[in-house]
Amino acid sequence: MRAGRAIRQPSWSQKRLGGVLGLLLLLAGTRTAAADVLVAPSADGHIGALFAAGPLPATGKLDVARLLPSRGARITGQVGSPSWSLADGGTGAFDLFKVFGKTASRGVLAGELVLPSAFTGWLLLSIDGAVTVHVDGRPVFVRDAAHVRGFGWDPVVLSLAGGTHTLVVELRRQGRPWNAELRLLDAADLGPPRGAALLLRGATDEDAERLAGNLADIQVSSGLVPFGFQPQVRVEFPRGAPIGTHVTPSLAVFSRGVPLSAASSLGELRPDPTVVPPKSVLLPAVALDGAPGPDRVQVRVGKSTRSLPLHADVVAASAVTRALTLRRRLEVSPPLKVSDPETVIATLEARVAELAVLENRGDASVAARAKRLEAFVDRVESGGDPLRDHGVLELARRSRIDGAPDPLRVHVPASLGADPSRRYPLVVVLHGYNGTPERIMNAFLGTESLAPHPRVDGFVLAPAAHGDAFYRGPGELEVLDAIDWAVKTYPIDPERISVAGHSMGGTGAAQMGLRYPDRFAAIGALAGYQSFFVRRDVLGRPIRPWELTELTRWSPASFAENGRDELLLVAQGTSDLPLAHSQSLAERFRALGYTFRETYPDIGHDVWRIVWANADMWPALSARRLATRPSHVAFKTDSLRYPSRAWVHVSAIGATPATVDATLAKDHVSVKTRGVDGLDLAVRSAGASGPMMVELDGQSFAAAERDPSSFHRAAGSWTVGPVPPPGALAKRAALEGPIRDAWNGPMAFVYGTLDSRQTSAAREVAEHFRARWSGDTRYPVLADRAVSADLASTHSLFLVGSRDSNLLVRKLDASLPLGMDGGAVRAGRARVTGDGELGFIAVYPNPENTGRYVVVVEAATAAGLWRSMSLPLALPDFIVFDSGLAPAAGQQVLGDARVLGGGYFDRSWTLPPSFGDVLVPGGVPRAPVPALPAPAAPSAPRTPSSAAGAPPASGGGTVQATAPRR
Secondary structure, eight states: OOSSOOOSOGGGHHHHHHHHHHHHHHHTTOOOOTTEEEEEOOTTOBOOEEEEEOOOOSSOOOOGGGOOOOTTOBOTTSTTOOBOEEEEOTTSOEEHHHHHOTTOOEEEEEEEEEESSOEEEEEEEEESSEEEEEETTEEEEEEOSOOOOTTOOEEEEEEEOSEEEEEEEEEEOOSSOOEEEEEEEETTTSSOOTTOEEEEETOOHHHHHHHHHHHOEEEEEOOEETTEEOOEEEEEOTTOEESSGGGOOEEEEEETTEESSOOEEOOOOOOSSSSOOOEEEEOOOEESSSOOOOOEEEEEETTEEEEEEOOOOHHHHHHHHHHHHHHHHHHHSOOOSOSOHHHHHHHHHHHHHHHHHHHHTTOTTHHHHHHHHHHHHHHHHTTOOGGGOSEEEEEEEEOTTTSSEEEEEEEEOTTTTTSTTOOEEEEEEEOOBTOOHHHHHHHHHTOOOOSOOTTOOSEEEEEOTTSSSTTSTHHHHHHHHHHHHHHHHSOEEEEEEEEEEETHHHHHHHHHHHHOTTTOSEEEEESOOBOGGGSTTTTTSOOOHHHHHHHHHTOGGGGGGGGTTSEEEEEOOTTSSOTHHHHHHHHHHHHHTOOEEEEOOSOOSOTHHHHSGGGTTHHHHHHOOOOSSOSEEEEEESOTTSOEETTEEEEEESSSSEEEEEEEOSSEEEEEEESEEEEEEOGGGGTOOSSEEEEETTEEEEEOSSOOOEEEEETTEEEESOOOOOOSSOOBTTBSOOGGGGGSSOEEEEEOOSOTTTHHHHHHHHHHHHHHTTTTOOOOEEEGGGOOHHHHHHSEEEEESOTTTOHHHHHHGGGSSEEEETTEEEETTEEEEOSTTOEEEEEEEETTEEEEEEEEEEESSHHHHHHHTTOOSOOOSEEEEOGGGGGGTTOSSOTTOOOSEEEOOOTTSOOOSOOOOOOOTTSOOOOOOOOOOOOOSOOOOOOOOOSSOBOOSOOBOOOOSOOOOO
16 A cells, blocks of 8 residues: 555645645644635544445445545446535444435445644544445455444554545445444554544535534533532533634523623634644532522534533532531441441432432432432431331442442331331342333332332342443342341341342343342242343354353353242243243243243233232242252352352362252262262251261262261262362462453453553553443553552452553563463463454453452554454453454354454463364254243233333353353
8 A cells, every 4th residue: 555645636736735734724723724624533533524425336346546535526437426425423423324324235434634744553443334445545454244343443554654645435234233433543652643634625614613513522510519519511522523713612601591691712622732622611600599590501613502401409409418418427426326327328429429410411300309318318317217217218338349339229118117026028129221229119119109018018129239230240249238238237037038120130130049049039030131042143153162151151041950949930021022031041940840930921021011010029029938958959050159059069160060969868968960079068957967878979978977068079089078278379269260250349450551552542441341341330440550559459450451561461471371472472381473463361360469360451562452342242261362353343252253262271270281263063052942922911012111221232041051161
């Protein structure tokens, strides 16, 4: 590819030179000529405006060498001779259906890059479907394979001379969605090229002003603070903006329709030196003296004028002031008569934060919620205990993962206190994706009333569980902690605890119930995602050995054996397809001969409207009692994080999943195992006494009056005694991988700062993985130099960068099994080579704090770091990758992507003798899909669910095959 292109039409030469000179003059404060528009990229290189032409015929060749993108010019030689028009993505990605039309299958985006000096760097692409990029008439990037952009970036290396270069991006739709994002970054510091801009030839000042309005992100905050408000207006351009006075915002403030002042400029937003910076302004403070303050602001950017409300609810401000005052009092003075001051403090923090959010968006419920907060404060200040009130309580607990308050709701029965000796049942209800404790509680009880429910004589607990964390990792731990808190705080019978949920919560209910069979007596799984292997983004795709293991791990139905003594209630609407999501779990219970009930009413995803109406599931769930001393135990696990059922405890796993089938008679224990290397049998706790005979996989052991408790495998046979203590570096409970297991506790995400050519990419990757399985967990993201010794001792570390770019990776490099060694990955004694996007991800015990994990994402270049964002969700202990990973972006499994290796470390955290990118036998395991049953309940309106949350992006699954050893 040549660095620039020759001038093909001499009549354009003056304009091309003028484009460069115009940009240079602009940087000195002079506006561009009226005939052209220059658009500056954003601070992270986003290009938010281009020319578009389309739709184009689905097939045919585009004569790119003759294209001269200019407003209104036509593309000759194409059906309909489409013309160039301005297109922008607003403050986000280009919606290509909006740009080219809903029926389009092909189109083109184009513009001219103006570079004041030579440029070496990347054009980053995040585009659905097929794409070909041309610079100066020559292709520099081609992707014909089907592709979903997910979160990944395709880095295209560019090396261009100073001047003007034509950029043409051919796009072909391959399904839905169809979106595109482009970024231009300099290799030196990963910022936009200094002084670079996109030239839109033939565009007018009017076009520029319209673009400025479309690309502007205007945020208005009420600024709810103690004793009043401090409103703020902020204008920024996250996808770049036209250069010049087009982006000079003006502001007018109104009170009850009357201007408080004349319109004023926020000041011209000049490129500094390239990007258009944000602009913020604080409005005069509003006190709580009843005088009218500003209630509306009018912001004008270019041709766009937006009138935005300013909310200043006096009741909300008063409630916040009183709540924060009470919080300080509880922290510094002896607690009042509350039973749990820590919960009261966390509740005050959570409800103040909620009011601030609701106030900013002008939610109609602000006043009512503020009054409820004031009533809560009144209750505490008057010497009462708000945790002992009857009805639905709005509370919060402080999370052990990030120290932030996690909201929850608790239904306290009207009869509490009448009989001090009475113990009550508890049903834990789990919300759906984007759901809340409030909405799932309302759905389960069938009412929005906060009064005690007349049919529910017991407790109902609805935790937020870190939002959309899918009740795994931080979400799972928060559910368990919330239950422990409830049992400690209220007279709850621990043998009558059940779990239920809808959508994501239906998956979570099965996941929690089957992973912790000693804690839950019954499971209510509504519209859950119990089978990964019936998901459309998994079914029929190639499967790697580690993917089989991980898809099994996150599949509740795969652990149905553990539900032998639990009541299972399954429901899904017949219009909520595929029904196999729920039926896979029901079919596993049926095959095992376990107790369960299933119902498939004629409704959509909002099956709770029928199954939960007026707390209809409460009687079945609350009546069930946990079997604490079963004579027959069937147990299955793949992790020492989930080791026990009743009197059976797995202390060492040889292969996953590990299974135990144990029967206890008066003087005899019969046990059959598979994949188990260590076993403890606490039969005395199950009521056995006297001499015992233990038959373990055909071997017999006699035991007198003591517990025949511990056995382990040695040379292929069982031996009496506990598993030998593991070495200092060995897999054990809560420290056995895979990568996702690191999210089960406090963690800090650390990007390297030693190499300016990677720093911003490392920070971007750290932010990406922080959000991947976290929900709303506030894991910190910080620079390598900012990690304190205290934080490193209490948190697992997620490190991004190599020994050449990350201070902590450099410190640990010699102790890690994988590392970057020049242009190769060091894997034990082997060296793995790849292309310019070579890198790896791995989890390992932190060599300096072996009780915590370290996860490392390493690459030799920024391109390799960006490529790590294409990793799918099913990850083992390590994966080595390069550009072949690209098709996996946004997917559950690698599918047609290619990696250089992956798998699990052995029990000593040692690399396997060999690893590579291979498929399981057959390549594509499939789960049977049961026949559609007849409807089991009356029909109801098929309205979207709004109480329990929308369906999540990932679900669960079942598998019949045996997963590989770990």
